[in-house]
Amino acid sequence: DTGVSQNPRHKITKRGQNVTFRCDPISEHNRLYWYRQTLGQGPEFLTYFQNEAQLEKSRLLSDRFSAERPKGSFSTLEIQRTEQGDSAMYLCASSLVSSGTFGSGTRLTVV
């Protein structure tokens, strides 16, 4: 068990560019979650997958955001046409049911 892995750890991008983050969950976990954490706030739920099916999306997830989990393994979160307000820590977690493990996150800075 190597834990939940997120890449990259840090990403600096110019406003208007597209970015993609990757999350590799714990292998036996069938559920995968994405959260966003802005400065001084607790993490907020974005979306979650059970296997390859995306079961729920938050209203925070605008149409510029898309998440995938092909084959029910790793997941990607893409942000198109980034805005300064997208600057945040993006956290991934995986679980079996009601308890899981978080990755170290990807820190996005939009300049």
Place this chain on the structure above:
Amino acid sequence: AQSVTQPDIHITVSEGASLELRCNYSYGATPYLFWYVQSPGQGLQLLLKYFSGDTLVQGIKGFEAEFKRSQSSFNLRKPSVHWSDAAEYFCAVVPGGSNYKLTFGKGTLLTVNP
């Protein structure tokens, strides 16, 4: 909608002193309850969780929490704080048994003075 309140934004204690971080939740039924710790620039580490049973829960790093249904509270405690405990602490809830879709409080930043 469920919510989590951490009334203290920032707490400062001296090393060796006791600590209590407050957490109140608003939810129709008893949710699953969690405490996480986050060091600067890092992800979240689970300290402890409560699902059911004994209302006093022991966690890692010498932390414990007590669930009080009548007060809708799940306060985190530690008898003697170490300098390495300085971090941000988050309380979180999830509807019982459904999944790991957590609702977090805004966090309490703990500063430890030598």
